[in-house]
Amino acid sequence: MSLYFDAVTILIEPSSGGSFKSRIYSARNLRATPSQIYALIIEASKWDRVLAEVIERSDILALERKLNPLLALLLVHDHLLSKKGIAAPATHPIRQAVERHKVRLKAEFTKARVRRGCASVEQLKAALLREKRQADGGSNSVYPRWVRVNNIRSTLDEQLRTTFSSYERVDTIAELAPEDDDRNRRKLLYIDPNIPDLVAVPFGADFTSSPAYKNGEIILQDKASCFPAYLLLGDRGPQDAWEGDLVDGCAAPGNKTTHMASLLAKQREQKKPRKQIFSMDASKVRSKTLQKMVSLAGADPTVTVLQGQDFLALDPMDSQFENVSGLLLDPSCSGSGIVGRDDVPQLTLPVTKSSQPSKSQGKKRKRRADDDDEAEKQQPKGMAGTADASPSDENDVPTGAVDRERLTKLSNLQARIVEHAMKFSSATHVTYSTCSIHLIENEAVVARLLASEVAQQRDWRLLRRDEQPEGLRKWKHRGVRRDRDAATDVISDESAMVAKLSDEDLEACLRCWSGDAEGLGGFFVAGFVRDSKTDTSRGDEPLQDDQGENSDDEEWEGFSE
């Protein structure tokens, strides 16, 4: 019986990182075998919609107090669809709670099949897969697994010959979509045309036990998250390699830092690496992950990690940073662009009369007592729909609800961080990025930055589309003037700010959107450059931080640990 309670525990526990499968295999508090638990959840997730219908119509949740929606779904799955039935002794109260209703359950299952016009259970399975895909946003949106090859430890060619040797090349992202339900087994590979050394494979592909992943030769990093480092360091080669030092001001867990280090390694070719990147995060806890990622990527000779360092507390005039010419800023944001960060199956659950749950996952439970008590305790709490499903440890937890005050605070902090970057004496390149879809955190911040004192005095401007690295020049999704979400549409001051951006400015901004054919979440990035190294109005006199409207205490809410 522990199988079902273990499965519920896994589904309602918040993500602690890693793939869903690896989390089951590394969990310590489970009694059933990981393979059984994994198989049960994956199989049940293929049938969830019909099982939810069957449970609702047979009304067993109202009749059986020991069952909760998630537990009932898993049990009814095995009762109706597993050859061996429910994996528990025939006398177990939870098994009896389901089997007492076997006639009704079977009848409702048959009716659900007939309603879909399916002559067999196999046909029903295929119909359910189609239903699921449509509910996920239609055939256009495929979210593959993106894999970046780390040039410090390997090359794309080498990885194609080794890790991906058995993979078949496809020409479009769409081909990575599962045609049937075996996407975990299909070995397909798409080489990205925009970001060098980036490939995509079907989402179910698991590399966590592959030597290349363990050795840091490949890094699982979303495509959009690769834009900032590439925008900053571009297509340079050994002839025109990046000369100065670099700063990643908001760096944990370290994807963009290690990407910068990888791009530098490619430019350097045979030359010995030198400490060239200062990478920091204000969170001490997250800085530890950053350090680990840097070491795993073999980037220690290139990267100095400043653990727990507030970027805003760095003195841009400090001699330590006098050679810093490029800065990458990816500050905390609302995270509203994040989709599918977690591969935990989202189960559609039966709706009870007293509650309206729709998806699996909820809050962490403490400890299990015995199985019967567990049934009553494991009531899913917060239900995860798409908008509120993915608590992020880097950004706000997307709740689906729009909190304008919160967005305003975040955008104030974002603008302040980038303005600070623009003050570094030798800085000529700055990138700003968010995984937010909101105008107020993106184009409106860019407009504020261009109008800021530091930008005006030091001649900062946007890196135009025609100046961008080749792969990004080809990227067609550019800055926008209006929010797509009417609830956050810009008002008053922000409208006026964004209106000041020219069409060329918007062409300079890069956007990614979820739900289209690109296979990405929402993301924004813009690059700033300055052609001269001196201030135009006040010589090289240091600019002071504007502490005015944003007190530190208030603004620190922008990220969580």
Ligand SMILES: C[S@@+](CC[C@H](N)C(=O)[O-])C[C@H]1O[C@@H](n2cnc3c(N)ncnc32)[C@H](O)[C@@H]1O
């Ligand atoms: C979106 S995450 C960065 C993700 C990272 N760039 C990557 O690609 O892996 C934002 C990070 O900024 C950090 N942060 C926010 N404000 C900061 C500040 N003033 N100084 C340094 N780090 C800051 C947060 O702790 C959080 O880890």
